[in-house]
Amino acid sequence: MIGLWIGKCVLWLMQRFGRRATSLPGKMALRISPRLFARLARQLNFCAVVTGTNGKTTTTAMLSRMFAAGEPVIHNAEGANMQQGILTALLRAASWTGRLRVRTAVFEVDEATLPVVAPYLPIRVAVVTNLFRDQLDRYGELDTTVRKVTEGLARTAASLVLNGDDPLVRHVGLSLGTHHVVYFGMHRGHLHPLEREVMRDGAFCLRCGHPLRYDGFFYGQLGQYACTHCDFVQPHPTFCGQYEPGRLHVHQEGLPGMSFPLPTRGLFNAYNALAAVAAARVSGLSAGQIERGLQSFVPPLGRMQPFATTPVSVLNLIKNPAGCDSVLAAIAAEPGDKGFCILINDLAADGRDVSWLWDADFEWLPDRIQPAFCVAGGLRAEDMAVRLKYAGLPAAAIVPVPGIEPAIDAALDRAAARGVSLYVLATYTALYPAARHLTRRADTTSGTASWDAGRKNDETHPDSPPVSRSPESVRG
Incomplete structure (x- = not known):
């Protein structure tokens, strides 16, 4: 109980002084009561998680709004996706006696954190958006990220909602054959040819090591692929998306097509919306709940x-x-x-x-x-x-x-x-x-985007000093 009280006190104090309080309350609570995370997490009746390299915050925000169209939801809304950030979200929903007031959660989870938290969360649906190289000094090689995500998902009984256009995510799905797996992907009309050689992840088959052949790309290594040696191929998507400005058309296998408002711009954001729609449908949400969720969605900071x-x-x-x-x-x-x-x-x-x-x-x-x-x-x-x-x-x-x-x-x-x-x-x-x-x-008469300029950064978002440490110069 002491850890719970300390965490909630830190949360209250940070909010009182205008801090964002996304991670520190959970960090302090864990330091004092290491079992607090498990104690709160086991009270949940349903938990959906979103992991992957890019698009986690946007996809999780969309999915949480879809759930919120029907019931209250616990959500680590500002992207604090490690264990202390998830615990902070749980602390917000907990009483001073440690009882959760809300029993449904949608969490963004860091790829390396997934194996740590998966044994404690009652994860029913898990989304993997994509897998790319990211922060090599922290994650190491991409193979390490693939392994951690696979290990984390293996510790759940979740239905897996995976990006079938990404060969690395496809490999994760094949590695977890005992799970219920559904794939989402974009319509091939969005493919574009390789116009020049660029650095891409996933150029080789993770099953046999031979090169992959691409007939077109969506972005990065996401595209229409097949191994040149073995039977590793892009799966047929259960949820296929077609994107146009302001709309996302989703074709779910065996059902009439659906069309939803898309409150973000760009193909990569259409992927995020498609992932959220697929996860919502697998979770049993209606098309009406999904539409209401997308209509109320506000894009996270810094997404177009x-x-x-x-x-x-x-x-x-x-x-x-x-x-x-x-x-x-x-x-x-x-x-x-x-x-x-x-x-x-x-x-x-x-x-x-x-x-x-x-x-x-x-x-x-x-x-x-x-x-x-x-x-x-x-x-x-x-x-x-x-x-x-x-x-x-x-x-x-x-x-x-x-x-x-x-x-x-x-x-x-x-x-x-x-x-x-x-x-x-x-x-x-x-x-x-x-x-x-x-x-x-910004012009005060015109208003601004939905960003509270009065909020201070918390401990995870320090202000950057206006200094360049590089000795190199563009001159010459």
């Missing part, structure tokens, strides 16, 4: 999020090559001329290793988007500027400005002078400071 600055700015999270590529593809599809501000930090939550910048396809910028300028900011502003130089952007278009607020200010000034929209791309610890500053710069 507009701000009413002058000119208009759009904020996006980037954290690994595949996610960055999908964001660039979505921006390329947006109308009008564009300017960019790319904010790269290398704090613990971002991953210390920024070599992923060289695997991301920033060649999209000169080849497809042709931005009026690109301001590089954050702790690794100079590294980003060097990457842009080698991507082929003209030197005159590359503007390194160390820091976050100075970089945004410089980018907004240039965008206003050139009459273009501004797209801000930020790594994790740069995202929240960027959102606050964009809110301050």
